[in-house]
Amino acid sequence: MGRTSDAKEKIxxxxxxxxxxxxxxxxxxxxICKTAGVPKxxxxxFFESKEVLALAVIDEHWAGQQREWTGILNSDGEPLHxxxxxxxxxxxxxxxxxxxxxxxxGCLFGNLTLEMSNQTEAVRIRLQDIFDAQVxxxxxxxxxxxxxxxxxxxDTREAARSVVAQLEGQVLxxxxxNNTHHLSPLWANCLALLGARAPQVASTGI
Amino acid sequence: MGRTSDAKEKIxxxxxxxxxxxxxxxxxxxxICKTAGVPKxxxxxFFESKEVLALAVIDEHWAGQQREWTGILNSDGEPLHxxxxxxxxxxxxxxxxxxxxxxxxGCLFGNLTLEMSNQTEAVRIRLQDIFDAQVxxxxxxxxxxxxxxxxxxxDTREAARSVVAQLEGQVLxxxxxNNTHHLSPLWANCLALLGARAPQVASTGI
Numbered sequence: 001m002g003r004t005s006d007a008k009e010k011i012x013x014x015x016x017x018x019x020x021x022x023x024x025x026x027x028x029x030x031x032i033c034k035t036a037g038v039p040k041x042x043x044x045x046f047f048e049s050k051e052v053l054a055l056a057v058i059d060e061h062w063a064g065q066q067r068e069w070t071g072i073l074n075s076d077g078e079p080l081h082x083x084x085x086x087x088x089x090x091x092x093x094x095x096x097x098x099x100x101x102x103x104x105x106g107c108l109f110g111n112l113t114l115e116m117s118n119q120t121e122a123v124r125i126r127l128q129d130i131f132d133a134q135v136x137x138x139x140x141x142x143x144x145x146x147x148x149x150x151x152x153x154x155d156t157r158e159a160a161r162s163v164v165a166q167l168e169g170q171v172l173x174x175x176x177x178n179n180t181h182h183l184s185p186l187w188a189n190c191l192a193l194l195g196a197r198a199p200q201v202a203s204t205g206i
Numbered sequence: 207m208g209r210t211s212d213a214k215e216k217i218x219x220x221x222x223x224x225x226x227x228x229x230x231x232x233x234x235x236x237x238i239c240k241t242a243g244v245p246k247x248x249x250x251x252f253f254e255s256k257e258v259l260a261l262a263v264i265d266e267h268w269a270g271q272q273r274e275w276t277g278i279l280n281s282d283g284e285p286l287h288x289x290x291x292x293x294x295x296x297x298x299x300x301x302x303x304x305x306x307x308x309x310x311x312g313c314l315f316g317n318l319t320l321e322m323s324n325q326t327e328a329v330r331i332r333l334q335d336i337f338d339a340q341v342x343x344x345x346x347x348x349x350x351x352x353x354x355x356x357x358x359x360x361d362t363r364e365a366a367r368s369v370v371a372q373l374e375g376q377v378l379x380x381x382x383x384n385n386t387h388h389l390s391p392l393w394a395n396c397l398a399l400l401g402a403r404a405p406q407v408a409s410t411g412i
Contacts, residue, residue: 023321025231103324109376113382114320115229118309127382161388162395165375173367176319176333180365189368192398 003049008046010036016057020097020105023115024054038050054112058123061108062130073137079145080196083138083163084187090167091183094174110168110204142194152195162193208293216242222263226303226311229321230260257326260318264329267314279343285351286402287345290357290393292363296373297389300380312381316374341366348400358401368399 029050029052033040048052056195089090098104105111109130117124139160144149153159166189173182190196220242222232235256238246239246253259259300278291305308315336323330345366351357359365372395379388 015401016363023231025229103323106320110378113378114312114317117382119228119312122374124382131379131382158391161379162372162391165379166368167375169371169375170376172316172319173337173371176323176337177276185364185368189399191296193395195398
């Protein structure tokens with residue numbers, strides 16, 4: 001296999017799976033390469049360090065999640081309906097992960113924030129950028145809902161941050177209890193945090 | 207120093223500081239003993255493994271936090287006022303940690319949940335017990351507030367879980383951005399999550 005871009009993708013993919021199972025710190029380069037099925041020598045051809053690999057894993061994961069979030073939050077539906085879809089997709093994604101891996105792995109960005117953010121500034125800044133982007137996407141939807149007088153918050157940015165914080169907190173519990181039911185209250189809690197006037201938005205059926 | 211209970215306390219205290227700075231996985235027994243100022247040989251006299259030490263660190267930290275939470279949440283003040291005090295004490299505790307260590311270290315239990323809960327069942331169960339106890343303490347206060355018709359939630363346990371999830375999510379952001387201001391919205395968000403009828407409870411001035 002060796003030094004092909006295919007090998008690079010295999011290393012990133014193996015590292016992501018291992019990080020989701022066990023976190024970053026306990027992983028070694030040899031184990032990552034073994035899981036990826038590539039010779040150990042090829043690692044440093046693609047990645048200057050384990051930290052550079054962590055950044056690549058974060059970028060790859062965010063590229064996929066950003067596409068998913070954009071598809072949902074920029075769609076044509078009613079604003080609050082789109083937020084509900086986001087929670088439903090999050091819950092079904094965690095459930096699918098639990099079915100395939102046996103445990104709820106939680107949010108990769110939340111996991112790495114609590115494990116790594118006080119250790120490497122490059123990772124901290126990348127994770128800040130991602131959470132800022134998430135908050136901005138949610139903020140846009142809340143602003144639309146505010147223009148339609150469906151919510152009563154005054155500071156849409158802070159409200160968006162609180163909605164994402166609620167998501168991260170409940171995902172933490174879903175991981176700890178290995179139970180995705182902890183994600184069920186997200187929609188009602190989001191409405192409460194937004195002072196929503198329209199709590200009876202129909203289910204999307206996802 | 208050697209094999210005295212003093213050495214055991216020093217190991218636990220050093221491990222707690224190191225875990226708060228860097229997490230658990232990257233720590234070695236030699237480094238913990240060096241930081242504690244005790245001979246490496248004494249580690250296994252007190253602790254069968256690094257995991258047993260992690261459990262001791264968790265128990266020690268919870269003993270202190272449980273005393274603090276009990277003091278606040280079982281006090282004579284009005285129920286919502288006590289919840290507000292809990293957030294204020296959390297914010298000032300994180301600020302004090304930031305001033306002494308240079309970075310917001312976040313919640314030890316949240317950090318270890320995301321780093322370790324999928325790796326060791328003993329740690330997972332201990333952390334579940336602690337979060338269950340936190341939720342139960344908050345639930346009792348919400349139940350009192352409900353009896354006084356100050357909140358409108360119907361499921362006090364789920365509401366308490368959501369309040370603790372909001373706390374964990376915002377503490378995650380405080381750590382990521384190294385900024386305790388992320389804890390400021392906790393009180394308003396708690397009132398929103400509880401459907402509180404009395405949003406103008408006076409500040410405790412902490």
